[in-house]
Amino acid sequence: xxxxxILPYDRIYKNFIxxxxxxxxxxxxxxxxxxxKSPDGGWRHLRSDEIEQLVLNNNTASNWDDIWVTNEFDxxxxxxxxxxxxxxxxxxxxxxxQYHDLHVPVGITDSSIISCDIGDDAAIHDVHYxxxxxxxxxxxxxxxxxxxxxxxxxxxxxxxxxxxPEDVRVCLEVMNENGGRSILPFDGMITADAYLWxxxxxxxxxxxxxxxxxxxxISNHRGFYGTIGESCVIKNCWILKDAKIGPHCYIKGASxxxxxxxxxxxxxxxxxGEGVILVNGITGYxxxxxxxxxxxxxxxxxxxxxxxxxxxxxxxxxxxxxISCCEVLNNLIFPSHEQHHNNSFLISACVMGQSNMAxxxxxxxxxxxxxTDGEIVAGRGFWPGLCTxxxxxxxxxxxxxxxxxxxxxxxxxxxxxxLVNNNAxxxxxxxxxxxxxxxxxxxIARNTSKYQSRDKRKRKIQNIEFETFAPxxxxxxxxxxxxLEGWTGKAYLLKQGNFDPNMDFKELRKIGKQLLDNExxxxxxxxxxxxxxxxxxxxxxxxxxxxxxHAYGDMITYYAVNNIxxxxxxNPSFTLEELCKEIESKRQREWINLGGQLMNGDExxxxxxxxxxxxxxxxxxxxxxxxxIWRSYPMxxxxxxxxxxxxxxxxxxxTLTPEIWNKAKNDAKRIQQYIxxxxxxxxxxxxxxxxxxxxFRNEAEKIAVVGEIDEVSFVKQxxxxxxxxxxxxx
Numbered sequence: 225x226x227x228x229x230i231l232p233y234d235r236i237y238k239n240f241i242x243x244x245x246x247x248x249x250x251x252x253x254x255x256x257x258x259x260x261k262s263p264d265g266g267w268r269h270l271r272s273d274e275i276e277q278l279v280l281n282n283n284t285a286s287n288w289d290d291i292w293v294t295n296e297f298d299x300x301x302x303x304x305x306x307x308x309x310x311x312x313x314x315x316x317x318x319x320x321x322q323y324h325d326l327h328v329p330v331g332i333t334d335s336s337i338i339s340c341d342i343g344d345d346a347a348i349h350d351v352h353y354x355x356x357x358x359x360x361x362x363x364x365x366x367x368x369x370x371x372x373x374x375x376x377x378x379x380x381x382x383x384x385x386x387x388x389p390e391d392v393r394v395c396l397e398v399m400n401e402n403g404g405r406s407i408l409p410f411d412g413m414i415t416a417d418a419y420l421w422x423x424x425x426x427x428x429x430x431x432x433x434x435x436x437x438x439x440x441x442i443s444n445h446r447g448f449y450g451t452i453g454e455s456c457v458i459k460n461c462w463i464l465k466d467a468k469i470g471p472h473c474y475i476k477g478a479s480x481x482x483x484x485x486x487x488x489x490x491x492x493x494x495x496x497g498e499g500v501i502l503v504n505g506i507t508g509y510x511x512x513x514x515x516x517x518x519x520x521x522x523x524x525x526x527x528x529x530x531x532x533x534x535x536x537x538x539x540x541x542x543x544x545x546x547i548s549c550c551e552v553l554n555n556l557i558f559p560s561h562e563q564h565h566n567n568s569f570l571i572s573a574c575v576m577g578q579s580n581m582a583x584x585x586x587x588x589x590x591x592x593x594x595x596t597d598g599e600i601v602a603g604r605g606f607w608p609g610l611c612t613x614x615x616x617x618x619x620x621x622x623x624x625x626x627x628x629x630x631x632x633x634x635x636x637x638x639x640x641x642x643l644v645n646n647n648a649x650x651x652x653x654x655x656x657x658x659x660x661x662x663x664x665x666x667x668i669a670r671n672t673s674k675y676q677s678r679d680k681r682k683r684k685i686q687n688i689e690f691e692t693f694a695p696x697x698x699x700x701x702x703x704x705x706x707x708l709e710g711w712t713g714k715a716y717l718l719k720q721g722n723f724d725p726n727m728d729f730k731e732l733r734k735i736g737k738q739l740l741d742n743e744x745x746x747x748x749x750x751x752x753x754x755x756x757x758x759x760x761x762x763x764x765x766x767x768x769x770x771x772x773x774h775a776y777g778d779m780i781t782y783y784a785v786n787n788i789x790x791x792x793x794x795n796p797s798f799t800l801e802e803l804c805k806e807i808e809s810k811r812q813r814e815w816i817n818l819g820g821q822l823m824n825g826d827e828x829x830x831x832x833x834x835x836x837x838x839x840x841x842x843x844x845x846x847x848x849x850x851x852x853i854w855r856s857y858p859m860x861x862x863x864x865x866x867x868x869x870x871x872x873x874x875x876x877x878x879t880l881t882p883e884i885w886n887k888a889k890n891d892a893k894r895i896q897q898y899i900x901x902x903x904x905x906x907x908x909x910x911x912x913x914x915x916x917x918x919x920f921r922n923e924a925e926k927i928a929v930v931g932e933i934d935e936v937s938f939v940k941q942x943x944x945x946x947x948x949x950x951x952x953x954x
Contacts, residue, residue, distance in 0.1 A: 234286065236286075236308050236309075236338060237286060237308040237309025237310075237338050237339050238309070239252070240252045240339060240356060240375050240447065241375045241446050241447045242375070242387075242446075244387075245375075245386055245387060245445075245446045245447075247445070252375075252447060253310065254447065255443075255445065255447040255448050255449070256339075256341070256356075256358070256447065256448075256449045259358055259448065259449055259451065260312070260341045260358055263294050263314055263315070263344065265294060265295050266294075267292035267293065267294065267312055268292065268293060268294070268295065269289060269291075269292065269293075270288055270291055270293060270297075274293075274297065274299050275288050277299040277300075278299050278302060281299065281300070281302060281303040281304070282303060282304045283302060283303065283304065283305045283306070283307065284305075284306050284307065285306075285307040285308070285311075286307065286308045286309060290307075290309060290310045290311065291307055291310075291311050291313070292310070292311070292312040292313070293312075293313045293316070294313070294314055294315050294344070296315040296316065296317060297313065297315070297316050298316050298317055298318055298331070300318070301316050301317070301318060301329060301330055301331025301332070301333075302316065302331055302332045302333070303331075303332075303333045303334070304333055304334045304335075305332050305333065305334065305335050305336070305337060306335075306336045306337070307337050307338075308336070308337070308338040308339065309338055309339035310339055311337050311338075311339065311340055311341075311342070312340075312341045312342065313332070313342045314342055314343045314344035314345070314346065314361060315344035315345055316330060316331055316332075316345075317330055317345065318330070319345060321345070321347045321362060321364055323364060323457045323474075326364070326366070326457070326459070328347045328349060328364055328366060329347060330345050330346065330347050331347065331348075331349075332346075332348045332349070333348075333349045333350070334349060334350045335348055335349065335350065335351040335352070335354060336351070336352060336353050336354065337351075337354050338353075338354065338355035338356065339355060339356050340354055340355070340356065340357045340358070340359065340449075341357075341358045341359065341449070342359045343358075343359055343360045343361035343362070343363065343454065344361040344362070345361055345362050346359050346360075346361060346362065346363050346364075346365070347363070347364045347365070347366070348365045349365070349366050349367070350366060350367045350368070351365050351366075351367075351368045351371055352368070352369050352370065353369070353370045353371065353372060354368070354371040354372070355371070355372040355373065356372060356373040356374075356375075356449050356450065357371055357372070357373060357449060357450045357451070357452065358449050358450070358451045358452070359452050360451070360452055360453045360454035360455065360456060360471060361454045361455075362454055362455045363452055363453070363454060363455060363456040363457070363458075364456070364457045364458070364459065365452070365458050365459075366457075366458070366459040366460070367459055367460045367461075368458060368459075368460075368461050368462075368464065369461070369462045369463060370462070370463045370464065370465065371450075371458075371464045371465075372450075372464075372465050372466075373448075373449055373450035373465070373466055374465075374466055375446040375447055376388060376446055377448060377450060377466035377483070378394070378442065378466070378483060379411070379450075379466060379467070379468040379483065379484065379485045380394070380409060380411070380468075380483050380484045380485045380504060380505050380506045381394075381408075381409060381410045381411060381438075381441070381442045381485070381506075382394045382395055382396075382407075382408025382409045382410060382438060383408070383410075383438065383439050383441070383442045383444060384439075384444065385444050385445070385446050386444050386445060386446060387446075393408070394408070394409060394483070394504045394521060395407065395408055395409075395521075396408075396409055396418075396521050396522070396523065396538050396539070396540065397521075397538045397554055398418060398422050398538065398539060398540055398554060398555060398556040398574075399422050399423075399554065399555065399556050399572060399573065399574045399599055400554060400572050400596075400597060400598075400599050401553075401554050401571070401572050401596035401597070402596045402597045404425065404597070405422040405423075405425055406422075407421040407422050407434075407540075408421075408434075408435060408438045408439075409504075409505065409506050409521075409522075409523045409540075410438050410441050410442065410506070410843065411441075411442075411468075411485045411487070411506055412441075412685075412843060412847075413506060413523050413540070413843075414525065414542075414543075414685055414686040414819055414847075415525065415540060415542040415543075415556065415557075415558050415559065415686055415819030415820060416686060416687075416818045416819030416820070416821055416850055417819070417843065417846070418523065418540045418556050418819065419556060419558075419574070419817075419818055419819045420434075420818060420819075420831075420832075421434050422556055422574075423574075424832060427832060427836070429836045430832055430835060430836055433835050433836055433838075434835070437835075437841065437842055437843060437846075438843070440842065441842065441843055450464075450466060450467055450468060450469075451468050451469065452469045452473075453469060453470045453471030453472065453473065453488065454471045454472070455471055455472045455490070456469060456471060456472065456473045456474070456475070456488075457473075457474045457475070457476075458473075458474075458475040458476075459475070459476050459477075460476055460477045461475060461476070461477065461478045461479075461481075462478070462479050462480060463479070463480045463481070463482065464478070464480075464481045464482075465480075465481070465482045465483070466482060466483045466484075467481045467482070467483075467484050467485075467486065468484070468485045468486065469486045469488065470486060470487045470488035470489060470494065470509075471488060471489060471490060472488055472489060472490045472493040473486055473488035473493060473494050473495070473496070474493065474494075474495045474496070475495075475496040476496070476497055476498065477497060477498035477499060477500075478496050478497070478498070478499075478500045478501075478502075479499055479500060479501050480501045480502070480503065481496070481500075481501075481502050481503075482502070482503045482504070483503060483504045483505075484502050484503070484504070484505050484506070484507065485505075485506045485507065486502075486507045487506070487507060487508055487509045487511075487526075488509060488510075489509055489682075491682045491683075492509035492510030492526065492527070492681070492682050492683070493510065494507060494508075494509065494510060494511045494512070494513075495511075495512050495513070495514070496513045496514070497512075497513065497514035497515060498514065498515060498516070499515060499516035499517075500513050500514070500515075500516065500517045500518075501517070501518045501519070501520075502517075502519050502520075502522075503519070503520045503521075504520055504521045504522075505519055505520070505521060505522035505523060505524070506522070506523045506524065507524045507528075508523075508524050508525045508526035508527070508528060508543065509526045509527070509681075509682075509683065510526055510527045510680065510681065510682070511524055511526070511527065511528045511529065511530075512528075512529045512530075512531070513529070513530045513531075514530075514531050514532075515531055515532050515533065516532070516533045517530040517531065517532075517533065517534050517535075517536075518533075518534075518535050518536070518537075519534075519535075519536040519537070520536075520537050520538075521537060521538045521539075522536050522537070522538070522539055522540070522541070523539075523540045523541070524541050525540075525541060525542045525543035525544070525545065525559060525686065526543045526544075526681045526683070526685070526686075527543055527544050527679070527680050527681050528541055528542075528543065528544070528545050528546070528547075529545070529546040529547070529548075530546075530547055530548075531546070531547075531548040531549075532548045532549045532566075533548075533549055533566070534547045534548055534549055534550060534551075534552070535550070535551045535552065535553075536552050537551075537552070537553045537554070538553060538554045538555075539552050539553065539554065539555040539556070539557065540555070540556050540557065541555075541557050541561065542557055542558045542559035542560070542561060542577060542686065542819065542820060543559040543560075543679075543681060543686050543688070543820075544559050544560045544675070544678055544679050544680070544681070545557060545559060545560060545561040545562070546561070546562050546563070546564065547561070547563045547564075548563070548564045548565070549564065549565055549566035549568075550563055550564075550565060550566060550567070550568040550569060550570070550581070551568075551569050551570075552569075552570045552571075553570070553571045553572070554571055554572045554573075555570055555571070555572070555573050555574070555575065556573075556574045556575075557570075557573075557574075557575045557577075557579075558575065558576045558577030558578075558579075558604075558817065558819055558820045559577045559578075559686060559688050559819075559820045560577050560578045560579070560675045560678065560679075560688075560690075560820075561575060561577060561578075561579045561580075561581075562579070562580045562581070563580070563581040564581075564583075565581070565582065565583035565584070565585075566583075567583060567584050568581045568582065568583060568584065568585045568586070569585070569586045569587065569588075570585075570587045570588065571587065571588035572588050572596075572598055572599050572600065572616060573587055573588060573599065573600035573601070573602065574599070574600070574601045574602070575600075575602045575606055576601075576602060576603050576604050576606070576622075576817045576820075577604050577688070577817075577820050578604045578605045578671065578675055578690075579602065579604075579605065579606040579607065580606075580607045581608060582607070582608060582609050582610045582611075582612070583610055583611070584610050584611035584612070585608040585609070585610070585611070585612045585613075586612070586613045586614070587600055587608060587614050588600050588614065588615070588616050598615070598616020598617045599616060599617050600614065600616060600617065600618050600619070600620075601618075601619045601620070602619075602620040602624065603620055603621050603622035603623070603624070603640070603696070603697075603700070603817070604622045604623065604696070604697065604817065605622050605623030605624070605671065605692070606620055606622075606623075606624055607623075607624070607625045607626070608625075608626040609625065609626050609627050609628045609629075610628045611628050611630075612626045612627075612628055612629055612630075612631070613629075613630040613631060614626070614631050614635065615631065615632075615633065615634050616634070617634055618634050618635040618636065619635070619636045619637070620635070620637045621637050621638055621639055621640040621642065621700050621704075622640045622641070622696060622697045622700055623640055623641045623642075623660055623668070623692070623697065624637050624640070624641075624642050624644060625642065625643045625644070625659060625660070626644050627643060627644065627645040627646070629645065629646035629648070630646070631646050631653075632646070632760070633758050633759045633760040634758070634759040635653075635757060635758055635759075636756060636757050636758075636759075637655065637757055638700075638703070638704065638707060638756070638757060639655060639657040639658075639700075639704045639707065639708075639754075639772070640657075640658075640697055640700040640701055640704060641657065641658045641659060641660040641661055641668070641697075641701075641775075641779075642655050642656060642657050642658070642659055643655070643656040643659035643660075643663075644656075647765075651762050652762055652763045652764070652765050653754075653757065653758045653760075653762065653763070653764045653765070654764075654765050654767055655754055655757065655764060655765070655766055655767065656766075656767040656768055656772070657704060657708065657766065657768075657769070657772035657773075657775075657776070658771070658772040658775035658776055658779070661775045661778070661779060662768070662771060662772070662775055663906070664906055665899060665902030665903050665905075665906050666902070666903045666906040666907045666938070667906075668692055669692075669899055669902075669903050669938075669942055670903075670938050671692045672690050672691050672692050673938070673941065675690045676690050685847065686819055686820055686821070687820065687821040687850060687851070687854040688820035688821065689817075689820065689821065689822045693779060693782065693783040693786070694783075694822060694861065695812070695815045695822055695824075695860075695861055695864045695865075696815040696817055696822055698779065698780055698783050698864070698865075698868055699813060699814075699815055699864075699868075701776040701779050701780055702776075702780065702868065702871060704772075704776055705773055705776050705777065706733060707754070708736065708740070708752070708766070708769050708772065708773045708776075709732070709733040709734075709736035709737045709740060709773070710729045710732040710733045710736055711732075711736065711752050711753060711754060711755065711766060711769070712735075712736035712739055712740055712747055712750060712752055712769055712770070712773075713731075713732035713733060713734070713735035713736030713737075713739070714732050714736075714753075715750040715751055715752045715753065716735060716736070716739055716746070716747075716750055717732075717735065719750060719751075740769075740770055740773045740774070744770050744774075747769065747770040747773075748768075748769075748770045748771075750769075751765070752765075752766040752769040753765060753766065754766050777872060778891070778895045778898075780868050780869065780871075780872055781869065781872065781888055781891050781892060781895060782892055782895045782896070782899075783865055783868065784865040784866060784868050784869035784888065785869070785888050785889060785891075785892035785953070786865075786892070786949070787861060787862050787865035787866075788800075788803070788862065788865060788866060788869075789952050789953060790952075791803070791858075791862050793952055800880070800882075800885060803866070804866075804879055804880055807862075807863050807866050807867065808863070809867075809879075810867075811864060811867035811868065811870075811871060812824045812825070812826070812860070812863070812864055812867075815864075816828050818850075821850060821853070821854060821857075822857065822861075823853055823857075824860060827853050831846075831849055831853075834849070866880060869884075869888055870884075889953050892949075892953060893950055893953055896946050896949045896950060897946065897950075899942065899946070900942050900943060900945075900946040903938070903939060903942045904933070904939055907933060907936060907938075907939060908933055910930075911926075911930070911933050
């Protein structure tokens with residue numbers, strides 16, 4: 225335990241930096257002076273009459289010559305303070321600052337100020353210990369116990385200062401509890417950076433380069449002061465230590481903010497509320513953190529919400545996400561994640577966005593292992609149902625919905641848009657592929673617009689693919705069709721008694737495809753079993769395999785026609801024939817969800833190569849490359865959509881003939897009308913449900929509460945989109 229020691233009186237403000245860390249003739253104020261903007265007219269010493277008045281106002285100073293002020297300095301607004309070291313005070317006038325219902329006078333009262341710079345028209349009252357801080361103009365600091373900065377402050381960045389041992393470096397152990405995927409947080413980190421770092425751990429050169437780039441991102445020199453930006457309001461707080469706080473931030477009743485950067489701006493102000501503890505982390509712009517939240521070793525994206533006692537530890541949370549009440553440990557979570565319930569638990573996972581954790585969901589119970597090395601990887605749209613338990617290590621395709629259950633074994637669900645159920649009575653795992661498309665169209669059709677409307681970011685650094693039907697999900701659908709073909713072919717041969725265990729899977733696919741395309745009734749009668757989706761020996765039953773196979777085909781057709789027609793609409797000089805000539809014949813099959821932005825495998829390889837060999841040597845350059853890839857992404861997406869449609873008709877042609885295109889357009893009209901109808905039907909189920917209606921005394925009361933179904937905003941929106949889509953096709 226550290227001991228309390230006695231030091232000379234002047235040490236309270238002298239030797240902020242150990243002299244051995246002062247370089248090139250710098251004094252301990254060198255970096256402080258670089259951080260501070262001098263006021264118009266410059267600083268001046270106090271006049272003798274001002275010193276006399278300050279003393280009469282019960283102020284003391286270690287040396288009045290160390291107090292600097294501007295030409296506008298009203299001594300009557302400075303009372304009952306103790307000043308130590310060099311303190312520079314901006315304009316002080318007899319004015320009032322107002323924030324909501326709080327009204328406080330400009331000036332400094334009842335505070336202890338040690339080596340600080342205070343901006344114009346600031347209000348500092350009852351700050352019991354304030355050391356080595358730079359306060360922005362028009363900021364209000366009211367009733368704070370401790371506000372201080374150390375000479376080695378890192379403000380949440382994963383760097384070490386000169387003379388510090390490596391073991392003080394802050395790292396985040398994401399995706400895995402064992403630290404094997406550790407990353408270093410830094411101000412400006414986005415989920416793409418975190419995933420690139422944590423996923424490609426086998427590339428030792430990349431790991432070394434990213435560490436070098438991050439260490440270089442923040443100066444390793446000592447002596448930087450903590451900052452509070454202009455127009456901040458901080459009131460009734462306990463401890464703020466080594467905290468860098470952006471302008472227009474509102475902090476009330478926080479318990480402890482230590483070694484953190486709180487990003488905030490006038491356009492995207494961040495707010496922090498009562499009982500909050502934030503230690504060793506970075507908070508993005510426009511965040512709201514309230515009501516006894518605890519976060520340690522973390523990075524929050526922009527427009528995130530932490531509320532109601534949430535615990536976030538060793539985790540990165542992507543933009544536009546909300547976590548309330550629950551516990552989240554060792555995770556990398558992509559944008560648009562929702563988790564609202566006190567008894568949900570997420571550990572050692574990479575959840576790739578647009579996800580929702582229901583009450584009672586326990587992801588990563590780890591009961592099946594003696595080691596802390598399990599992981600969960602869940603594609604976009606992951607949604608575990610109420611009271612669902614999943615073990616490490618498990619993997620889920622995009623838009624997997626888990627029915628309420630305690631899944632006894634590790635899972636590897638390869639079929640997107642599936643409903644997965646543990647049938648305990650039959651001792652089987654049941655998987656219904658394309659469930660969302662067949663039975664919950666309202667949710668899947670609304671998905672894109674829902675997340676777009678929730679994106680309130682003003683500065684969009686992390687690029688995000690919001691479209692449900694995109695290269696990643698459609699590539700999964702293509703692979704799912706192949707699996708269904710092979711499993712159907714095997715089921716048919718088993719039923720006929722002709723199955724050969726040595727038969728090549730491609731041969732099984734041919735048999736299955738023939739049945740699914742031309743003999744659907746025969747295909748529907750088969751017991752189709754999945755393979756490699758559960759770590760166990762029981763059956764994995766595929767429900768409605770034939771219907772799902774065709775549903776995947778409809779998704780791919782819709783995705784392709786939608787993208788092609790949008791391109792032709794936006795580029796009227798192009799014809800379909802010219803488009804065919806522009807597009808290469810090989811479909812890009814590998815798509816990486818890099819923190820919410822989709823990139824093909826070739827782009828990822830080039831990105832890593834350029835980082836490894838110094839072509840990209842800082843995080844700004846890496847982010848610029850992300851943006852370059854994002855600008856070319858619409859054409860890459862169009863190419864993938866076009867070639868996906870060609871793949872559906874591969875046996876007939878290697879290119880998009882007019883006959884195939886006309887058929888695809890007619891199919892797309894049918895599919896769009898199906899989407900429109902199913903949105904209405906799936907929403908209408910709620911209106912027709914007799915148990916939902918049982919709470920209303922009559923129809924008028926129900927309409928007053930939930931409205932008419934024809935007036936539901938998304939039902940109206942999808943009807944309008946259907947008209948526009950068909951018009952575009954015509």
